[in-house]
Amino acid sequence: MNDTQPLGFEYISQAEFMEKHMTQKIAVVTGSYKGLGLEIARQLAQRGLQVIVTARKVEAAQQAAVTLAGSGLSVEAPPAALDVADSASVAAFAAWVTERHGRVDVLVNNAGVNPKLAAEEQSVLTALPEVFLKTVDTNAVGALRMAQALVPLMRKNGYGRIVNVSTEMAALSSIAGDHYPIAPSYRASKVALNMVSQLLAKELAGSNILVNSYSPGWTKTDMGGPHAPYTAEEAAQTAVFLATLPDGGTTGGFYAEMRKLGGPVVVAW
Numbered sequence: 001m002n003d004t005q006p007l008g009f010e011y012i013s014q015a016e017f018m019e020k021h022m023t024q025k026i027a028v029v030t031g032s033y034k035g036l037g038l039e040i041a042r043q044l045a046q047r048g049l050q051v052i053v054t055a056r057k058v059e060a061a062q063q064a065a066v067t068l069a070g071s072g073l074s075v076e077a078p079p080a081a082l083d084v085a086d087s088a089s090v091a092a093f094a095a096w097v098t099e100r101h102g103r104v105d106v107l108v109n110n111a112g113v114n115p116k117l118a119a120e121e122q123s124v125l126t127a128l129p130e131v132f133l134k135t136v137d138t139n140a141v142g143a144l145r146m147a148q149a150l151v152p153l154m155r156k157n158g159y160g161r162i163v164n165v166s167t168e169m170a171a172l173s174s175i176a177g178d179h180y181p182i183a184p185s186y187r188a189s190k191v192a193l194n195m196v197s198q199l200l201a202k203e204l205a206g207s208n209i210l211v212n213s214y215s216p217g218w219t220k221t222d223m224g225g226p227h228a229p230y231t232a233e234e235a236a237q238t239a240v241f242l243a244t245l246p247d248g249g250t251t252g253g254f255y256a257e258m259r260k261l262g263g264p265v266v267v268a269w
Contacts, residue, residue, distance in 0.1 A: 041068065042236075136189040140195075160207075168215040169187050171267055
């Protein structure tokens with residue numbers, strides 16, 4: 001480790017760096033260079049967490065970190081890109097964060113893809129198997145890779161909060177009567193993500209590592225489009241609520257967006 005470590009725009013001694021970060025919680029937000037992920041990163045940093053922003057292109061993550069740090073927030077970006085669909089990339093990120101911080105307290109699995117606008121995605125009978133598999137690999141297996149890489153750090157410190165960004169379109173109990181797009185690849189990937197959340201919560205019960213999923217709803221982002229009724233700022237609220245739960249808080253839940261219902265409300269599976 002170098003004798004000095006970057007923090008925002010300042011360079012401080014290694015001793016000062018370690019003293020600050022022994023107590024400050026470290027949050028990792030995947031896919032956080034724009035849209036919902038960037039807003040989740042912003043709100044977590046506003047609550048005093050040291051936030052690591054990531055992207056599949058390192059320049060995008062670094063620019064997002066500079067933008068947030070320019071507002072006086074405690075954020076940084078890793079020196080390499082993070083692709084949650086690439087096991088080697090996830091392993092390299094885990095090695096970097098372990099060397100730099102020695103801990104991760106919060107993981108928000110926000111990175112994802114949604115091919116819903118493709119013509120083939122208008123029917124489950126025309127969905128392309130290769131697109132289906134790629135979507136599941138990014139949205140569900142990607143979150144699994146991140147959890148497998150970072151939960152050991154959480155166990156070491158006896159604290160962790162994992163938030164998986166899902167969708168109400170993955171609620172099996174209401175799928176027969178809902179009015180959402182068919183979007184088979186996206187829906188299936190988020191159903192799988194919800195199962196990852198449930199299994200993690202079950203296995204980590206009693207460890208003070210809380211795992212929950214939530215639906216941000218239809219939001220004005222690149223994925224949601226300009227006609228969505230809610231902003232990324234509103235959509236981030238539930239993620240931040242779940243990422244900062246007190247000890248003994250809920251785990252294994254699936255939550256709707258708070259701004260629509262006035263508070264954290266469980267979505268029926």
